[in-house]
Amino acid sequence: MLRPGVNLIALIGGCVLAGCGLRVPEIRDFPNGGSYASNNALVQAIVRSVHCELEDAVTRVLNARAGSSDALFLRKWGAQVALTIQLEEKSTANPTAAWFPPSPTSSIFSLSGAFNGSADATRVDKVNFYYKVSELYLGPNGRCERDTTAPTDSLLIQSDLKLAEWLDAMVNGVATGQIASVAKQNVLSHQVTFEIDTSGSITPAWKLVRATFNQSGNLLSALRNRKHDLVVTFAPLDKTQSGNFLIPIGESTHIASQLTSGITTGFKSALGQ
Incomplete structure (x- = not known):
């Protein structure tokens, strides 16, 4: 978890010294990155946390309606999950x-110069995984046990992703009759994106009798952007494929959500946002 003060200075200092933009960015922030084990630990922690969130959401919604048939359709549904981790590092x-x-020439003549250089590197990692809702249900008193020792670098781990809230809204729509034919064509999609920018600069300056250095602008600056994006799509299982896939409209919705997210990110990057 990035904390203000010392950690921020360490992150920027480490980024400048390592030459941000000149190598593939690490998944974890400085100084936690740098090894396969530490980077993989964060990815595994995110996947475990999302799995826990799905289990708790499904279990909570089904248990809340244990005495009615309003949520029975969920047991024949599946959940397709897409996790995208995007990192960008830039230095200038x-x-x-x-x-x-020497005087008196200095009163009418001076010479100044400047140099501008920058380096930018972007990394995008994606993973898709799939669950049947029946596999996510933990029983009448079930609750997923969270790993309290896992890395906490991602807000996807630290935050309530509101999956239960959105799933509950879907079931309420069925219960009130506002949503019909839920087992045929309906799809429920939920997307959460966290984006964090960290930047800093350093400019040592010298002022001599006949010359000055770095009296304006920034000598060195560094930027690190982290974007963690999660798409969860609930839809009925496709019985024509042994129930191991979502129905076609569910698969299409899931793919479309990922494409839209990628296009939006591309436009922002092109516009420098």
């Missing part, structure tokens, strides 16, 4: 200098 250098010749 902008040294400036000015030279003043």
Whole structure:
């Protein structure tokens, strides 16, 4: 978990020293990244946390309606999950200098110069996984046990993703008759995106008798962007394929959500947002 103060300075300092934008970004923030084991630990923690969130959401909704048939259709549904982890690192250098010749020439002539350089690297990792709702249900008193020792670098781990709230709204629609034919064509999709930017700069300056260095602008600056995106699609199981896939409209909705997210990210990147 990134904390203000010391950790922020360490992250920016580490990014500048490592040459952000000149290598593939690490999944975890400095100083936790740097090894396969530490980076994989974060991905595994996110997947476990999302799995727990799904189990708790399904169990909570089904148990809340244990005495009615309103939520029975869910047991014939599945959940397709897409996790996207996008990281961008960028560094820039902008040294400036000015030279003043000896008097009296300095009163009418001076020489200044500047250099601009930047490097930008982006990494996008995606993983899809699938569950049957019947496999997610934990029973009348079930509750997923969270791993309290897992990494907490991602807000997908730390936050309530509101899956239960959205699933409950779907079931309420069926219970009130506002949603019909739920087992044929209806699809429930839920998307959560967390994006965090961290940036900083450093500009040591020198002022000599006949020259100055870095009196304006930033000598070195660094940016690290982390975007963690989660798409969850609930839909009926496709009985024509042994119930191991969502019905076609569910699969199409899931793919469309990922494409839309990718296009939006692309436009933001092109616009420099």
